Amino acid sequence: MWNKTLTLSLFLFFISLVDSIRSYTKSDLNRLRDEVKEMFYHAYNSYLKFAYPYDELRPLSCDGIDTYGSYSLTLIDALDTLAIMGNYTEFQRVVELITSKSKFDANINVSVFETNIRIIGGLLSAHLLSYRAGVNVIPGWPCKGPLLELAEDVAKRLIVAFDTKTGMPYGTVNLKYGVPKGETTITCTAGIGTFIVEFGTLSRLTGNPIYEEVAMNALNALYNHKSKLGLFGNHIDVQTGRWTAQDAGIGSGVDSYFEYLVKGSILLQRPELMKMFREARKSFDKHMKKDDWYMWVSMTKGQVTLPIFQSLEAFWPGVLSLIGDTNSAMKTLHNYHKVWQQYGFTPEFYHIPQTEAGPNKESWPLRPELIESIMLLYRSTGDPFLLQAGEDILRSIQHSSRTPCGYATIKDVRDHRKEDRMESFFLSETTKYLYLLFDTDNFIHNQGQHGSVIDTPHGECIIETGGYIFNTEAHPVDPSALHCCYDLPKQNIFNFSDFVANRNLFKGETISERKNSLKEKHEENLKTVSNVSNIENRESEEIEEDLLNEITTENSSSYIKLEDNDNISSKINAEIETEETNASQNPVDLNVLNFVEKIIPKEKKVFDPVKMLNRFKFENKYPSNTSWENNYKLLSCKAQHFLQKLSIFGEFFNR
Numbered sequence: 001m002w003n004k005t006l007t008l009s010l011f012l013f014f015i016s017l018v019d020s021i022r023s024y025t026k027s028d029l030n031r032l033r034d035e036v037k038e039m040f041y042h043a044y045n046s047y048l049k050f051a052y053p054y055d056e057l058r059p060l061s062c063d064g065i066d067t068y069g070s071y072s073l074t075l076i077d078a079l080d081t082l083a084i085m086g087n088y089t090e091f092q093r094v095v096e097l098i099t100s101k102s103k104f105d106a107n108i109n110v111s112v113f114e115t116n117i118r119i120i121g122g123l124l125s126a127h128l129l130s131y132r133a134g135v136n137v138i139p140g141w142p143c144k145g146p147l148l149e150l151a152e153d154v155a156k157r158l159i160v161a162f163d164t165k166t167g168m169p170y171g172t173v174n175l176k177y178g179v180p181k182g183e184t185t186i187t188c189t190a191g192i193g194t195f196i197v198e199f200g201t202l203s204r205l206t207g208n209p210i211y212e213e214v215a216m217n218a219l220n221a222l223y224n225h226k227s228k229l230g231l232f233g234n235h236i237d238v239q240t241g242r243w244t245a246q247d248a249g250i251g252s253g254v255d256s257y258f259e260y261l262v263k264g265s266i267l268l269q270r271p272e273l274m275k276m277f278r279e280a281r282k283s284f285d286k287h288m289k290k291d292d293w294y295m296w297v298s299m300t301k302g303q304v305t306l307p308i309f310q311s312l313e314a315f316w317p318g319v320l321s322l323i324g325d326t327n328s329a330m331k332t333l334h335n336y337h338k339v340w341q342q343y344g345f346t347p348e349f350y351h352i353p354q355t356e357a358g359p360n361k362e363s364w365p366l367r368p369e370l371i372e373s374i375m376l377l378y379r380s381t382g383d384p385f386l387l388q389a390g391e392d393i394l395r396s397i398q399h400s401s402r403t404p405c406g407y408a409t410i411k412d413v414r415d416h417r418k419e420d421r422m423e424s425f426f427l428s429e430t431t432k433y434l435y436l437l438f439d440t441d442n443f444i445h446n447q448g449q450h451g452s453v454i455d456t457p458h459g460e461c462i463i464e465t466g467g468y469i470f471n472t473e474a475h476p477v478d479p480s481a482l483h484c485c486y487d488l489p490k491q492n493i494f495n496f497s498d499f500v501a502n503r504n505l506f507k508g509e510t511i512s513e514r515k516n517s518l519k520e521k522h523e524e525n526l527k528t529v530s531n532v533s534n535i536e537n538r539e540s541e542e543i544e545e546d547l548l549n550e551i552t553t554e555n556s557s558s559y560i561k562l563e564d565n566d567n568i569s570s571k572i573n574a575e576i577e578t579e580e581t582n583a584s585q586n587p588v589d590l591n592v593l594n595f596v597e598k599i600i601p602k603e604k605k606v607f608d609p610v611k612m613l614n615r616f617k618f619e620n621k622y623p624s625n626t627s628w629e630n631n632y633k634l635l636s637c638k639a640q641h642f643l644q645k646l647s648i649f650g651e652f653f654n655r
């Protein structure tokens with residue numbers, strides 16, 4: 001015990017010495033990269049050996065356990081990390097395994113949110129990386145393929161959750177039977193606003209606009225339930241639109257909603273999402289931000305309710321770097337990094353005024369958010385402090401989390417006790433972002449200097465030109481591939497002629513420019529090309545100070561304190577539906593179980609997603625502001641060079 005405590009104190013002392021920033025040579029970076037790779041394989045091979053086909057590895061008992069859905073979650077979640085680390089043979093083996101075995105037609109209740117980000121996100125990303133990873137893709141790829149089919153199959157099982165009065169989804173569905181009878185109508189904000197990246201990708205690849213439109217409708221609905229102060233609470237009733245938890249913050253229960261406004265906007269070239277983000281951010285800065293920390297405040301009154309930093313909130317600086325605000329991002333990141341140095345990890349909750357972990361949330365379940373922000377910020381600033389911060393994280397994990405068969409959750413950051421759990425995001429996110437921080441030449445960091453030309457039924461198409469957008473489970477999506485399949489954006493999604501009229505707002509190269517520059521590449525240094533397009537577009541685009549529409553939220557009669565959002569469905573008990581219903585039937589109307597009254601119609605309807613979408617359109621409850629859709633200035637970013645490189649719709653086609 002004495003020995004352990006001493007080691008720990010020495011260790012904490014050691015990592016607190018970072019104030020003098022050392023410099024890193026290329027070979028230092030390579031050494032760190034290889035160490036991360038070894039870390040990944042130690043955990044991955046242990047999963048294969050001890051846990052597969054269960055969802056997760058238990059790193060203390062060295063066995064497996066099903067946690068989210070009995071669908072070999074860790075295998076699917078880790079798949080694209082293999083491609084990023086260059087292990088194409090293993091990638092191919094796992095793709096073979098998944099496409100021959102996976103079945104999602106199972107009688108299990110799953111979280112709509114987690115299944116979307118981990119399973120759909122993982123499958124889509126693996127689908128898009130298949131070509132690079134040497135999988136023998138079928139003709140018509142990337143618009144067709146077995147992994148894409150699987151992803152769409154899962155999405156079809158989830159989409160029934162959106163059939164509510166507001167169009168905001170339920171939190172849980174049964175993969176076989178739809179929304180379980182008696183399912184709670186309360187969903188957390190992130191559980192509503194975290195679909196556009198995956199669903200948009202699905203729509204653009206398959207040509208079926210329904211996924212993107214349903215996700216957009218949910219985002220519009222959420223936006224229209226913001227408080228007078230422009231803030232969003234933690235949980236909302238998706239049938240009535242009543243907020244049931246009114247703490248507004250950037251962490252647990254809300255986090256990835258804001259992340260997806262930014263990422264969805266960039267990936268799908270939708271300025272209106274960026275507009276929503278900028279508005280929300282203005283309110284955050286006004287009400288929640290204190291000394292570069294973000295507090296939890298009442299969404300209606302704006303006063304601080306919880307002066308807490310949550311480990312999950314550490315994604316925020318990364319998102320700020322995506323919109324070019326590296327200044328604010330670095331300041332906030334410094335705060336978070338100090339917490340890391342204080343304990344060697346970031347606790348789930350950190351009481352800001354008392355500068356201590358907790359209360360009652362002292363664990364660190366191998367979370368990726370801090371390293372994600374560090375990686376994105378390093379890419380936009382090149383500041384060596386960030387390498388040091390990344391190395392701190394690597395050292396902590398190696399020192400205190402490693403076990404003979406994996407890496408364990410830290411039960412308490414104050415004494416580094418371990419817990420028998422390794423969430424799948426350790427392999428899909430934490431190790432991936434660490435690896436990408438140190439592997440500065442990874443293809444993911446491509447800033448548009450090169451791409452691959454593929455033949456599609458629609459003509460020649462250029463893919464893998466960089467600007468990868470990571471979903472909130474760190475599954476990268478290649479934005480250029482989304483242009484290869486259909487002219488969806490032109491037809492359904494927004495006013496394309498307006499987009500073309502505004503194309504001069506983009507300072508990235510056009511495809512013909514890029515082709516010409518490739519021809520001249522012997523004379524011209526490619527670096528100069530990227531330099532030229534990066535220095536343009538420097539004027540900062542200040543967003544007009546619009547008056548926000550005042551939209552009142554209903555009074556909440558049952559105020560629920562902030563809590564874990566994963567277990568909400570257990571709060572309401574309902575009878576178990578015994579007989580098996582037809583999978584394609586619509587269970588939603590059966591389940592409008594209010595707290596007060598039950599409305600159970602006698603006959604069941606067949607669920608038709610198209611009818612649902614038509615209902616949303618017909619009711620038009622949450623119209624979007626069309627003037628935002630054309631404000632393409634919102635899509636430019638000064639800090640992340642690669643984001644300037646995205647091409648314009650249609651240019652990828654060699655017609």
Ligand SMILES: *[C@@H]1O[C@H](CO)[C@@H](O)[C@H](O)[C@H]1NC(C)=O
Pocket residue numbers: 041044045086087089090
């Ligand atoms: C790829 O992963 C498999 C399984 O972990 C491993 O056996 C193999 O050595 C790896 N190959 C490379 C090139 O890293």
Ligand SMILES: *[C@@H]1O[C@H](CO)[C@@H](O)[C@H](O)[C@H]1NC(C)=O
Pocket residue numbers: 495496497498501
């Ligand atoms: C699209 O935008 C153009 C140019 O602003 C405008 O003339 C046209 O009416 C718009 N079309 C639709 C369907 O809104």
Ligand SMILES: *[C@@H]1O[C@H](CO)[C@@H](O)[C@H](O)[C@H]1NC(C)=O
Pocket residue numbers: 527528531532535
């Ligand atoms: C990049 O642009 C800057 C600013 O215009 C210029 O001073 C510099 O020489 C350029 N670098 C290269 C490698 O072309």
Ligand SMILES: *[C@@H]1O[C@H](CO)[C@@H](O)[C@H](O)[C@H]1NC(C)=O
Pocket residue numbers: 555
């Ligand atoms: C909201 O609740 C407050 C306090 O419970 C009450 O004073 C107020 O009248 C309510 N507002 C509405 C619109 O019901």
Ligand SMILES: *[C@@H]1O[C@H](CO)[C@@H](O)[C@H](O)[C@H]1NC(C)=O
Pocket residue numbers: 567570571
């Ligand atoms: C979920 O809630 C139920 C009842 O409130 C509780 O018994 C159970 O332990 C909870 N599960 C988790 C994973 O927190």
Ligand SMILES: *[C@@H]1O[C@H](CO)[C@@H](O)[C@H](O)[C@H]1NC(C)=O
Pocket residue numbers: 107108109174180181182183574575576577
């Ligand atoms: C799914 O949830 C419903 C409602 O809580 C419950 O009745 C049903 O037994 C659950 N199904 C499974 C397979 O756990």
Ligand SMILES: *[C@@H]1O[C@H](CO)[C@@H](O)[C@H](O)[C@H]1NC(C)=O
Pocket residue numbers: 582583584585606
């Ligand atoms: C489910 O319902 C659909 C449409 O009503 C029908 O075509 C199908 O045969 C049914 N399947 C089963 C297993 O009953």
Ligand SMILES: *[C@@H]1O[C@H](CO)[C@@H](O)[C@H](O)[C@H]1NC(C)=O
Pocket residue numbers: 546549625626627628
């Ligand atoms: C749409 O947004 C613009 C600019 O933000 C604003 O001036 C206008 O009033 C909004 N229109 C509606 C209908 O809300």
